[in-house]
Amino acid sequence: MRAAVFDEFGPPEVLHVVHVPDPQPGPGEVRVRVLAAGVQPFDVAVRQGQMPWAKIQFPQTIGQEYAGVVDAVGEGVTDFLPGDPVLGSAMLNGAAELVCVAAENVVRKPAALDFPTAAALVAASQTASGALLELGVGEGDVLLVHGAAGSVGTVATQLARLAGATVIGTASLRNHERLRRQGAVPVSYGKDLVQEVRDLGLQPTVALDVAGGDAIAQSVELGIPRDRVGTIVDDKAATEHGTQVVRAGRDPKRLAHVVDLAARGQVVMPVQPFPLDEVVEAHRVVEGRHSDGKVVLLLAGVDVL
Known part of the structure; x- marks a missing residue:
């Protein structure tokens, strides 16, 4: 699979897209084919080396937000099937074509919500x-x-x-x-x-x-x-x-509630999209605080509706 990685701490230019081995879902996990991945200030701080508690192992993948389609399930998973559209939080690995996550933290994507907006809403x-x-x-x-x-x-x-x-x-x-x-x-x-x-x-x-x-x-x-x-x-x-x-942490129930509101048009999130190959520019925009909406990386040719 293709993923955004960095081999050293530094400016946006340390990021590049490479091929890495496909992850395999373990017990209780689902594997998601990512169609859109959010970029947030936390990602910038990690890439700059400002998060000393983060467990970094170079080459390090990056990204905390994803939206996509389940393509494989691990042992014991019964709530999701391949083909289910989903979104949720990742841990330093969301900006990639595939991500494995605990099924209990995965949120179903409503049909009325496009993938880029879903990814933009996660964090x-x-x-x-x-x-x-x-x-x-x-x-x-x-x-x-x-x-x-x-x-x-x-x-x-x-x-x-x-x-x-x-x-x-x-x-x-x-x-x-x-x-x-x-x-x-x-x-x-x-x-x-x-x-x-x-x-x-x-x-x-x-x-x-x-x-x-x-x-x-x-x-x-x-x-x-x-x-x-x-x-x-x-x-x-x-x-x-x-x-x-005030940092309440991640909670898929709270996420699901806001996503439902967004699907009904009661919460709107503007999106500024970039192809995965333009991850450097996406980070540059977030780092400079010049984004016109939430910066989202698009994978597999996904368009913003």
């Missing part, structure tokens, strides 16, 4: 839904999302709106119209953010930081209770300000 859905759950976001809340145009922010915004919250989302000016379509009130990030939020006449009651920088300090300055300010990216600032780090 963002689990991260966003878990964060909102930990922060207790619900009816009547005014949620401030720092980095609302990114993949996690996109899902968090829409889930919070469905839960009855008002959402204020920070983003660059070019993304303000997209935030409006997602139901958020847009503001620009930067040094004037606090005043921009105050000028809206909406008092935030809870904040989710998926951007870093001054987000936590600005949330506290806005008077949001510290126990309702959460971040997924800035542990240091959370410690300094006495706020939360």
Whole structure:
């Protein structure tokens, strides 16, 4: 099979596509023929060598999100059959033509959802839904999302709106119209953010930081209770300000719920596709934070619907 690998830590250019042996499913596993694989900041950090706990063995495959079709099942698997369309989380091996994963963590893909969008939702859905759950976001809340145009922010915004919250989302000016379509009130990030939020006449009651920088300090300055300010990216600032780090971890049930909402058109995720052979450029876009939607690698000639 073909897979994206890297032989040393470094910039996007260390990545290349090679042929590696096909993996075989063990007991309780399914093998998926991957049709689309998401690229996320975590992948960038792993490739840069910024995740010392990650077990790296060069040449190292990469990728945490996949969508595709089951093509083989291991001993004891009865819930899936070859041909079933699925999606889910991988562990440093999703950007490949084949991936073996535990059947208990696999989610069925609804027919109404295309493969690239399914792959794009994997990490963002689990991260966003878990964060909102930990922060207790619900009816009547005014949620401030720092980095609302990114993949996690996109899902968090829409889930919070469905839960009855008002959402204020920070983003660059070019993304303000997209935030409006997602139901958020847009503001620009930067040094004037606090005043921009105050000028809206909406008092935030809870904040989710998926951007870093001054987000936590600005949330506290806005008077949001510290126990309702959460971040997924800035542990240091959370410690300094006495706020939360909100990482609920992977949960296929939460993923399945968001995927169902997406299949019904209630959660939308824009996709920026790249062929697998352009994995270097895909990583460059994610690393530079210049993506227009979730960056997804396409395999086997799959198109975005």
